[in-house]
Amino acid sequence: MNRTSGSPLSRRSLILTGAGASLAALGLGAGAQTASADVAVTKRFDLTQPSHDLFRSANTHGARVQQSFAFDWVNKFLFVATKRSGSPESAGDLCINKMDFDGNYLSYMHLNGFGHGVAFAALPDGSGTELWIECAANGSGYGTALAPIRYTAGTTLNSPAGSAAYRPIAGATEYTCSVDPVYRRVIVRYHTGAGKRIAVYPLSALETRNFGTPLVDFKQPAISGTPQGYTLYGSYMYFLTGDAYPGDGTPTGDGNSYVTSIDINTGTVKQGPVLTKAGSTLHHREPEGLAIYRTDAGEARLFIGFATGVEGDRRSSIFYKNVLV
Template sequence: MVSFSLAAFVALAASFVSAAVPNSPRFDLSKPSYDLFRNKPLHDDTVQQGFAFDNTNRRLFVSQRRNGATETSGDLCITQLDFSGKYLGHMHLTGFGHGVSFGAQADGSATYLWAEVDANKNGYGQRLARFKFVNGATVSKSSTTLKKYKTVAAATEHTCAVDTVNNRLVVRYNTATDGKRIAVYDLAAATRGDFSAPLVDFKQPLPKTEGKNFQGYTAYGRYLYLLWGDSYDASGGVLNSQVATVDMNTGKVVQGPVITRAGSTLKFREPEGMAIYRTAAGQVRLFMGFASGDPGDRRSNLFYKNATVS
């Protein structure tokens, strides 16, 4: 018979907290990817970091480090594009974070963004903020228009994504004792500032990345999707971008790592961001982003998968 101390039992229980995410289809990562657009300029000319869809108002937003900003300042530019990649507007954020992942939420005809804020010395946000996208505006981390949240008291860093189909806020947070973890909340409750009842909260099972950079995540229904890899410049021309699927009810990888060849012919080609979008016709798509182009003229590229399995 195996016996556990009380401390060991508490530690084991704390490693996975679950109220269970309802079942859903999952994307088949082995199936082909399709272009939304390639080589589109953003407002600033740096590498894109992440992107998000407002599924209700049919809007697309892309994050990047602001021109002239240091890598640790947390100064970001959010560009709004249409779905052909045409520039529609931008917003500047000062002292927010890295921009690897953020979310968009419709509120009537307006779009509110969820993003990391209060960049630490490494340039990553210590909290989350919710704020209205206003074309041409510059918002500082100290702005009174921000609603700030620390979803987990012990967390040192926060980023997020929005499951736009199921209206859930997906938070990736870091703790000093347990590393990167994932928590999922009802979006309406999160908007009220209520983070007391996560559907799941588990340690991220990041597959072996062999030194490759983590580049994004998103969730649809029961499943979390992870993206990592390097630019051709960093990898010596080797295509090493990979994706994986995690069952959030178990915290286990259920598909992957799978090499993704989306945009394989792009120049530079660095994987940058993931998001979920449901078309007006009802097709749900898993999007992956890539940066391309030359220094001082980086471009945005979005690709998607739409094949699912039950």
């Protein structure tokens, strides 16, 4: 099996090394769609290696499934995006749950009309957190721009527009993003008339609100299965696909949750799709979200999320891989 029963991590064990360093501004114009430079080749996660538990079946503010999650690597919090209870899929209404690394729910924030929540970023902002997330949901409930918002517990925010919404790729109609806190980059997945594409920028693109020319830009390779999340580590993108257990959600077989690594310099698959059995005994078990974190000991980890639990009481379960090759 591709799962081991690791002990849950404490907050202390997940402290990031070297967090909070300042980044230089890009000072470049926006809208380019071609690669301007190659990214230095790095190690990648071996997706065939076992997965370990961060936590299982953690409660969130709402009763619906999680969509994705992101780490604030300085203030040591985890943010989980869930669908809003009582809201239709097309509305793009999200609930952002603030949690600690043991899976304890701390607070929530409601976002009206933002998007589907496939992926987002949680940037340290002093003692708080700035979320970079899709906004201005279209009629299908997917965000048509990116926006920075400060997480504010217990509040409801309507989707921004105008100068508060960012569209770094000319002609793109949908956006999501995720952050690599180790190599300090942001990956943007965007939609065009020709399909999905991927662009990678320095993290300063978010910090300065100036995206400039992407480091790389390529067409997303064809990967079968239902897309459920993505993230970036070094020179490799990681892509999650799969579905919940069928029927009433009772665990059956190995499921169909797969993780694939993609070389961002070539835009081609490096490893996978690789079946993951992390949390295979959990009810429902729908793959939902990927994120990167590094411990204070310098260990990089690829985190894999699942929506678990019974209908009307969905829970968050998160695992990780930590073997680099």
